[in-house]
Amino acid sequence: MEREMDAELRFHIAAFAEDLVGSGVSREEALRRARIEFGGVERAKEECRDALALRLVDHVARDLRFGVRLLIKNPGFTAVAVIALALGIGADTAMYSIVKGALSWDFGLDHPDRVVIVNSVNTGRSQEWG
Numbered sequence: 001m002e003r004e005m006d007a008e009l010r011f012h013i014a015a016f017a018e019d020l021v022g023s024g025v026s027r028e029e030a031l032r033r034a035r036i037e038f039g040g041v042e043r044a045k046e047e048c049r050d051a052l053a054l055r056l057v058d059h060v061a062r063d064l065r066f067g068v069r070l071l072i073k074n075p076g077f078t079a080v081a082v083i084a085l086a087l088g089i090g091a092d093t094a095m096y097s098i099v100k101g102a103l104s105w106d107f108g109l110d111h112p113d114r115v116v117i118v119n120s121v122n123t124g125r126s127q128e129w130g
Contacts, residue, residue, distance in 0.1 A: 013038050
């Protein structure tokens with residue numbers, strides 16, 4: 001994206017300089033004037049990025065308005081879609097609760113977060129049991 005923006009900005013500066021050369025200005029002076037007229041390349045890049053972000057927000061808002069209009073226009077479809085989403089979300093929540101309950105190893109302890117593991121290491125001595 002950055003390379004494309006750089007190439008496009010260079011193209012516009014070169015095209016403007018060519019117009020100036022066509023009107024009788026020397027090539028070096030035309031490039032200098034084109035850069036001055038065009039402004040800073042980084043500033044132009046920032047303006048392009050801002051325009052892209054605003055355009056994206058505008059497209060999302062337009063899509064949302066269109067979707068809401070369609071949902072209002074077709075109440076039967078809206079009802080089926082809402083019911084399907086509600087059932088799907090409810091089923092997912094139920095399955096999550098069941099799996100979490102099955103995999104929860106609290107052993108009926110009051111404070112399972114305070115359980116510790118104690119290990120004993122016996123180095124160098126053999127130990128007999130029994």
